[in-house]
Amino acid sequence: MNYIADINSSSILYSDSLKNIGKFGIGIKYFSHGKFDGYDVLGNSTGSFNPKEFAITFTKSIKFSNFIFGTNLKYVNSKIFDKSDNAFLIDIGVIFYPTIKKNLTIGMTISNFGFLLSKNNTYIPFFVQIGTTFKPEYMPIRFSFTINKSSEKNDLLNIYSTSFNKLLSLMNIGTEILISKNINFQLGYNYKLNKELSLTNNRNNGGISYGIEILLKRFNINYARVVMNTINTSNVISLNFNLKRI
Numbered sequence: 001m002n003y004i005a006d007i008n009s010s011s012i013l014y015s016d017s018l019k020n021i022g023k024f025g026i027g028i029k030y031f032s033h034g035k036f037d038g039y040d041v042l043g044n045s046t047g048s049f050n051p052k053e054f055a056i057t058f059t060k061s062i063k064f065s066n067f068i069f070g071t072n073l074k075y076v077n078s079k080i081f082d083k084s085d086n087a088f089l090i091d092i093g094v095i096f097y098p099t100i101k102k103n104l105t106i107g108m109t110i111s112n113f114g115f116l117l118s119k120n121n122t123y124i125p126f127f128v129q130i131g132t133t134f135k136p137e138y139m140p141i142r143f144s145f146t147i148n149k150s151s152e153k154n155d156l157l158n159i160y161s162t163s164f165n166k167l168l169s170l171m172n173i174g175t176e177i178l179i180s181k182n183i184n185f186q187l188g189y190n191y192k193l194n195k196e197l198s199l200t201n202n203r204n205n206g207g208i209s210y211g212i213e214i215l216l217k218r219f220n221i222n223y224a225r226v227v228m229n230t231i232n233t234s235n236v237i238s239l240n241f242n243l244k245r246i
Contacts, residue, residue, distance in 0.1 A: 008032050015059070025059035038081060051080040068095040074114075078122075085122045089114035103135045126151035140178040147171055148192075169195065174209075184213040186224065197228045211236070218242055 013027035033051040040046055054077055061070035072091035077084065093109035111127040131146035147170050174188035187210050194207030211224030222238040 007034050013057075013059075021060075023061045025057075027057040027059065028054065029057070030054045049081045051078075053078040066097045070094070072111075083120065084118065085120050086117040087114055087122075087124060088117065089124070101137070103137060105133045107131050142176040142178065144174040144176070144188075145171070146173075165195075168192075182215045184215070186211045186213065193226075193228070197232075 009029070009031045011027060011029035013025055015023070015025035017023045031053040035048055035050050037048050038046040056075045058073045059070065060073075061068055063069075070093045074089045074091070076087045076089055079085075089112050091109060091111040093107065095105055095107040098104050098106065107130070109127075109129045111129070112124055113126060114124070116122060116124070128149045129146060131144065133142055133144045135142040149170060169192040172188065172190050174186065177185040177187075179185055188208070190207040190209070192207070197206045205227045207227065209224055209226040211222060213220065213222045219242065220238075220240040222236075222240075224236040224238075226234040226236065228234060
């Protein structure tokens with residue numbers, strides 16, 4: 001995934017189902033903030049450095065009746081210049097299918113509770129997400145709605161002028177148009193991203209995302225483009241392979 005400037009992210013995940021273990025996954029995610037020039041308090045150059053982070057994740061899920069329960073066990077490392085942090089974190093989640101046809105789903109995740117291994121007084125944000133998806137029975141459209149709540153203070157820049165705007169900052173909306181059995185078009189909007197990345201108080205297209213998913217027999221391709229503001233966009237490419245069919 002390519003963000004603005006030289007900020008990049010990449011990840012790889014392998015998932016399988018074994019008789020004695022059930023469904024599980026193992027993944028690695030890497031995040032680079034680009035190259036920075038360092039200076040001391042007197043303005044003398046201390047050389048360049050590249051802040052980066054990575055996470056190793058083990059995922060396990062089980063199905064019980066109309067519920068799917070899942071958890072992530074994560075080892076996280078973050079390094080900025082000469083400072084490094086390590087932590088063990090846990091995510092837990094559940095998905096509920098109220099209907100037999102699975103046209104409606106309701107889910108919740110709780111992310112990033114755990115402990116630091118290093119002695120640095122580093123703050124780890126805590127996230128809660130509640131979302132739902134709904135597909136009308138006779139329409140080739142799937143709607144999604146998500147509420148995101150973080151332990152971080154949301155209005156550091158004082159950009160949410162009213163309580164209604166603060167409420168909107170917690171919400172993401174999206175839709176998926178099922179063009180055919182193998183092609184889906186996706187569209188989403190993030191109000192919080194729109195406000196935080198606005199260059200001025202004028203209207204902009206920040207927070208809008210759109211993409212396309214192509215479903216093939218042996219692999220799937222998903223391309224998405226996220227509009228940051230009037231001059232910056234982010235591109236995401238995802239490839240999913242079915243190794244048992246290759």
